[in-house]
Amino acid sequence: MSQAQENEIRQPVSVDRHSKEEPNVKEKNLTANPGDRISDKDQSIEEKAQQVAVDSPDITGDHITVPTYFVVNEPDGEQKALHHVKDAEEISDVIRQARVDENGERIWW
Numbered sequence: 103m104s105q106a107q108e109n110e111i112r113q114p115v116s117v118d119r120h121s122k123e124e125p126n127v128k129e130k131n132l133t134a135n136p137g138d139r140i141s142d143k144d145q146s147i148e149e150k151a152q153q154v155a156v157d158s159p160d161i162t163g164d165h166i167t168v169p170t171y172f173v174v175n176e177p178d179g180e181q182k183a184l185h186h187v188k189d190a191e192e193i194s195d196v197i198r199q200a201r202v203d204e205n206g207e208r209i210w211w
Contacts, residue, residue, distance in 0.1 A: 137170050138187050147173060150183040172196075 137155030153170035160166045171183040174196050184193050201209050 137168075140185060140188065147181050147183045155186055 135155060137153065150171040151169065151173050154167060155170040156166055156168040158166065168186060171185055172189075172193055173181055173183050174193075176182055184196070186193070198208075203209055
């Protein structure tokens, strides 16, 4: 033991109860937003449609609610639940398709 360690003054402090007894966020595979998580179990479209990713005020004070899944109608009439993070590109494609006329021309508002 070095001289500096021998002379170190030890003061009473509370015990860190969260040190390594619990896995951290990364070890739990959590995201910053629990609503971003995708369930490990199979869920119906109805169950997915009820999940909320964000339900809180934004920086302006407006209350924002964002679903975890966006339910869209496929061309064949089937419905599909698109996850707001995992399927973001496909959601963008659906929005772009919704803004074209019957000739495929983009409609600007």
